Amino acid sequence: GAGVSQSPRYKVAKRGQDVALRCDPISGHVSLFWYQQALGQGPEFLTYFQNEAQLDKSGLPSDRFFAERPEGSVSTLKIQRTQQEDSAVYLCASSEWTSEDNEQFFGPGTRLTVL
Amino acid sequence: GENVEQHPSTLSVQEGDSAVIKCTYSDSASNYFPWYKQELGKRPQLIIDIRSNVGEKKDQRIAVTLNKTAKHFSLHITETQPEDSAVYFCAANPRGSGGGADGLTFGKGTHLIIQP
Numbered sequence: 001g002a003g004v005s006q007s008p009r010y011k012v013a014k015r016g017q018d019v020a021l022r023c024d025p026i027s028g029h030v031s032l033f034w035y036q037q038a039l040g041q042g043p044e045f046l047t048y049f050q051n052e053a054q055l056d057k058s059g060l061p062s063d064r065f066f067a068e069r070p071e072g073s074v075s076t077l078k079i080q081r082t083q084q085e086d087s088a089v090y091l092c093a094s095s096e097w098t099s100e101d102n103e104q105f106f107g108p109g110t111r112l113t114v115l
Numbered sequence: 116g117e118n119v120e121q122h123p124s125t126l127s128v129q130e131g132d133s134a135v136i137k138c139t140y141s142d143s144a145s146n147y148f149p150w151y152k153q154e155l156g157k158r159p160q161l162i163i164d165i166r167s168n169v170g171e172k173k174d175q176r177i178a179v180t181l182n183k184t185a186k187h188f189s190l191h192i193t194e195t196q197p198e199d200s201a202v203y204f205c206a207a208n209p210r211g212s213g214g215g216a217d218g219l220t221f222g223k224g225t226h227l228i229i230q231p
Contacts, residue, residue, distance in 0.1 A: 004158075033218055042121075042204045043159065045218030059218060091158070103149070104219065106158040 002026070004107035006092050012113045013082045021077045021110045025094030032075050033104060034067055035091040043091055049075060082114045117142040117209035121222025129230050134195055136225045138205035139187040145207040148181060148188050149219070154201045162203075163190070192227075200229045 005024045013019050025032050031050055035043035036059075046065065048056040051072035060067070064083075069075040079086055089111050093104040118141040128134045140148075149164035165172045165179045165188065172179050176195075181188040192199055206219040 035218070040224075042206075042221030042223050043219075045220065048218050056218060102147075103161050103164070106151075106160070108158045 004092055004094055004105050006090075006107040006110050008110060009108060010111050010113075012115065014115055015082060015084060017082050018078065018080045019082055019112065021079075021090050021112070023075045023077070023092030023094075023107060025073065025075070025092070026096075026105055027073075029094035029096050029105075030072075031095040031097070031102070031104075032069060033093045033095075034075070034077050035093065036061075037089040037091055037109070039088070046077070046090075079112075082112075084114050087112055087114045117145060117207055117220040119205060119207050119220050119222045121205050121225060123225060124223065125226045125228070127228040127230055128195055130195055130197060132195055134190075134192045134199070134227055136190045136203055136205070136227070137187060138189070138207075138222050139185075140207040140220075141186065142207065142209050143183075143186065145209060147208040147217075148179070149206050150179060150190050151204045151206065151221075152201045153204065153224075159204060195227075195229050197229050197231060200227060202226050 007022045033048050034046040037043045045059040047067045049069040064080045066078045089109040091109045092107040095102040095104045121138045146167035151159035152162045153159045163177050163179050165181050176193045178191040202224045204224050205222045208217040
């Protein structure tokens with residue numbers, strides 16, 4: 001079946017622009033996560049949704065970052081007034097349930113470059 | 116919060132030899148420890164995971180060991196092959212409420228190079 005998909009795959013923004021990154025999780029997956037992966041680093045947790053509820057947003061680096069999942073499926077990560085330090089790969093992951101026995105399936109990521 | 120340390124950052128081994136990557140974690144409540152493989156420009160993919168009620172798990176050439184007392188876990192790859200070349204990440208789930216309900220905390224990664 002189809003895996004997690006993300007769009008766009010690449011995004012170039014000028015400093016100060018707003019961007020929106022989309023994630024399509026595996027159909028039926030309850031949990032959805034966003035991570036930020038800087039070059040040469042491991043993914044860093046940003047936020048977590050259980051269906052449409054955003055249960056954890058402790059990893060969002062500033063109030064310029066906003067995520068939503070209004071119908072419990074597709075999610076959008078929005079970054080306002082982008083800064084150069086926002087340049088990274090943004091990964092989305094989904095998992096079937098919220099119980100312990102859960103693999104997180106990752107999407108291919110969106111590479112954001114802020115000039 | 117949880118802190119995961121991973122060593123080494125780069126590991127070069129001869130084809131056919133074994134490779135070992137080690138991680139430590141700080142949150143004693145963590146109970147799920149996955150390992151991901153990421154090829155250049157690709158998505159991370161789970162290769163093996165272990166839960167805190169198990170000390171060791173094996174899947175063909177890959178094994179993971181967990182020492183809860185010392186708070187460290189290791190990835191072992193035997194009979195390495197060229198296709199094993201990639202970056203490997205260990206991770207732990209903070210607060211220990213389950214791998215699906217928590218954002219994972221990742222190590223910084225190990226670049227594994229298999230020399231022909």
